[in-house]
Amino acid sequence: DIQMTQSPASLSASLGETVTIQCRASEDIYSGLAWYQQKPGKSPQLLIYGASSLQDGVPSRFSGSGSGTQYSLKISSMQTEDEGVYFCQQGLKYPYTFGAGTKLELK
Amino acid sequence: QIQLVQSGPELKKPGESVKISCKASGYTFTDYAMNWVKQAPGNGLKWMGWINTQTGKPTYADDFKQRFVFSLETSASTAYLQINNLNIEDTATYFCTRGFITTVVTLFDYWGQGVMVTVSS
Numbered sequence: 001d002i003q004m005t006q007s008p009a010s011l012s013a014s015l016g017e018t019v020t021i022q023c024r025a026s027e028d029i030y031s032g033l034a035w036y037q038q039k040p041g042k043s044p045q046l047l048i049y050g051a052s053s054l055q056d057g058v059p060s061r062f063s064g065s066g067s068g069t070q071y072s073l074k075i076s077s078m079q080t081e082d083e084g085v086y087f088c089q090q091g092l093k094y095p096y097t098f099g100a101g102t103k104l105e106l107k
Numbered sequence: 108q109i110q111l112v113q114s115g116p117e118l119k120k121p122g123e124s125v126k127i128s129c130k131a132s133g134y135t136f137t138d139y140a141m142n143w144v145k146q147a148p149g150n151g152l153k154w155m156g157w158i159n160t161q162t163g164k165p166t167y168a169d170d171f172k173q174r175f176v177f178s179l180e181t182s183a184s185t186a187y188l189q190i191n192n193l194n195i196e197d198t199a200t201y202f203c204t205r206g207f208i209t210t211v212v213t214l215f216d217y218w219g220q221g222v223m224v225t226v227s228s
Contacts, residue, residue, distance in 0.1 A: 032212035043202055043218035044152065050209055055216070087152055091213035095168040096142075098152040 002026050002090050006099035012107040019075040021102045023088035028068050032092035035064055035073045038101075039084040047086075048073060080106055109133035111203050111219035118225045119193050126189040127222045129203030136184035137161050140206035142215060143177065143188050147199040157206055157213075158186060193226045200224075 003026035013019045023033065031051040036044035046055045048064035051071055061076040075082055083106050088099040114128040129141065143155040156167040158177040165177040176189040190197055200223050204215040 034214040036215075043204075043221050044215070045218070046214060046216050049207075049214045049216075050212065089152075089214065092211070094166070095156075096154040096213060098154070100151045 001095055002029065002093055002097050004088055004090055004097050004099040006086075006088055006102050008102060009100070010103040010105070012105045013075075013078040014107045015078055015080070017078045017107075019078055019082075019104060021073045021086055021088075021104075023066075023071045023073070023099050025069045025071070025090055029090045029092045031067055032090055033064070033066070033071045034089045034091060035062075036087045036089065037082075037084050038087065044087060075104075078106070082106075109205075109217050111205065111217055113201075113203060113219040113222045116223040116225070118227065121194055121226055121228055123193050123226075124189060124191045125193060125224055126187055127201055127203075127224070129186045129188070129219050131184045131186070131205070134205075136181060140208075140213075141177075141179075141186040142204045142206045142213075144202045144204055144215070145171075145199045146202065146221070147196075150199075155188075155201075160186070190224070193224075195226050197224060198226045 005024045007022045033051045035048040038044040052064045063074050085101045087101050110132050112130045117125050137160045140157045142157040145153045155171045158165045174191045178187045200221040202221045203219040205217040207216040
């Protein structure tokens with residue numbers, strides 16, 4: 001199975017601060033990476049796919065980058081509504097696997 | 108608009124079975140695969156597998172090959188997850204999610220609201 005390792009496990013950021021979350025795959029996933037945001041008691045929502053493509057309706061302050069085994073999600077200006085848990089997911093090989101999540105809180 | 112609406116919470120005893128539904132609307136049901144994802148309390152997300160909505164053929168991840176059954180009622184645009192012989196470790200929220208394929212990569216673009224299944228004696 002492809003292991004997805006996220007870092008950090010948690011972080012806090014101030015309003016307007018830039019936030020970066022990392023995701024490392026145990027093998028090359030050829031940009032087959034998606035990012036999701038999950039708020040408490042809600043289902044995950046797709047933010048980024050193909051490592052860097054923004055899903056329709058997602059604010060432009062979210063961006064994704066990376067290739068091979070290393071990927072990152074950036075929030076350019078932290079907002080209150082960005083609090084939640086962020087997961088990366090590889091969709092290249094069975095079984096599809098998720099990172100353990102990064103909990104983002106407002107400082 | 109596209110929606111996946113799941114059935115309500117379940118409280119079951121060990122050894123019992125449960126069947127969860129996921130009704131799709133706002134798109135052609137058979138154009139997209141339906142996937143199932145497990146989230147145990149306080150834990151991350153685990154992909155359980157998917158069902159081909161055109162053929163009804165299920166594909167299960169290794170940890171979900173024994174007691175789990177995916178099925179369809181295509182005329183009702185509904186997918187089902189049945190879990191047999193429930194045990195405490197099955198206590199979790201179960202999500203259905205639409206599988207969207209770009210090039211050769213699968214991602215999950217719409218999600219149901221989740222069904223909390225609690226297994227307790």
